[in-house]
Amino acid sequence: MGGTVVAYMNKYQSLWSSYKAIADTMAAVNVALGIVDNKAQQQETPIVGEEDRKVLVRHAYEDAILLMAGQLCSLASKINDPVLAGQTELTLPQLDRMAVDMLEATGKRITELARTNLVALADYKLTQTDVTALELMTSQFHDAKTAPRKAIVVRAGQTKTIPPAVQSVTSLLRRRLDKEMLLFKRTQPEFYAGYSSARVIVDRGGAAKAKKVPPLPGPTAK
Numbered sequence: 001m002g003g004t005v006v007a008y009m010n011k012y013q014s015l016w017s018s019y020k021a022i023a024d025t026m027a028a029v030n031v032a033l034g035i036v037d038n039k040a041q042q043q044e045t046p047i048v049g050e051e052d053r054k055v056l057v058r059h060a061y062e063d064a065i066l067l068m069a070g071q072l073c074s075l076a077s078k079i080n081d082p083v084l085a086g087q088t089e090l091t092l093p094q095l096d097r098m099a100v101d102m103l104e105a106t107g108k109r110i111t112e113l114a115r116t117n118l119v120a121l122a123d124y125k126l127t128q129t130d131v132t133a134l135e136l137m138t139s140q141f142h143d144a145k146t147a148p149r150k151a152i153v154v155r156a157g158q159t160k161t162i163p164p165a166v167q168s169v170t171s172l173l174r175r176r177l178d179k180e181m182l183l184f185k186r187t188q189p190e191f192y193a194g195y196s197s198a199r200v201i202v203d204r205g206g207a208a209k210a211k212k213v214p215p216l217p218g219p220t221a222k
Contacts, residue, residue: 002033002169005177008198015191019183025176032169039165057144061107061137062095068134069110071124075117087113100145107138173199 009016009026016022069088076084088110095103114121114131121127178199184192 002029002036002173005173005195005198006030006033008194012191012194015184015188019180022177022180025172025180029169029172029177032165032172036165036169054144057137057141058100058103061103061141062092064134064137065095065103065107065110066090066092068114068126068130071121071126072110072113072117075120075124079120084113084117100141104138104142104145107134107141111135111138 006026006029016026069090072088073085073090076082076088090106095106098106111131111134114126114134118126118128118131181192181195184195
């Protein structure tokens with residue numbers, strides 16, 4: 001989008017570089033095209049990486065929950081606390097089947113139970129550091145579970161802003177450069193004809209829909 005015009009103008013820069021108005025417009029066109037390209041790249045960025053990260057974080061989180069819950073469950077059996085035992089009796093398949101929100105809630109519950117029974121857990125080599133680590137993993141899991149959705153939102157946002165960015169390029173070409181190039185219609189007719197061909201390609205939406213831009217027969221600056 002506009003790249004054909006820029007490539008053509010760059011090829012014959014010696015013909016227009018002394019015209020400040022055209023130079024200013026070309027600088028603006030390049031900036032506008034850069035914005036379009038940047039938005040297009042972000043819109044096309046795959047979210048597979050976020051999904052992979054989510055899986056890895058979940059596996060580590062489940063392992064940490066299971067470790068803490070296992071020690072609490074052993075403690076419950078030792079002190080004959082059926083309520084604590086019921087709250088901490090977990091298996092890896094159970095954790096695997098949980099929805100992400102339920103898994104996060106389970107991690108928070110196990111963290112609170114560990115904090116409540118922190119003194120007794122010293123016999124199991126678990127300390128405040130371990131509780132804090134599980135809290136941190138809960139935060140990391142929360143971020144990871146929402147990352148794919150955030151990536152989709154960002155990509156959708158870029159999709160919505162691409163048309164105005166493209167319109168900005170089109171506006172610069174039609175309202176400024178097309179008019180400025182009229183200076184060469186008589187003085188450099190071959191150059192002007194080549195530019196007009198490049199503009200037809202842009203307005204029609206792609207090089208495949210228009211003839212190839214004809215090269216100039218050895219142009220020289222006026």
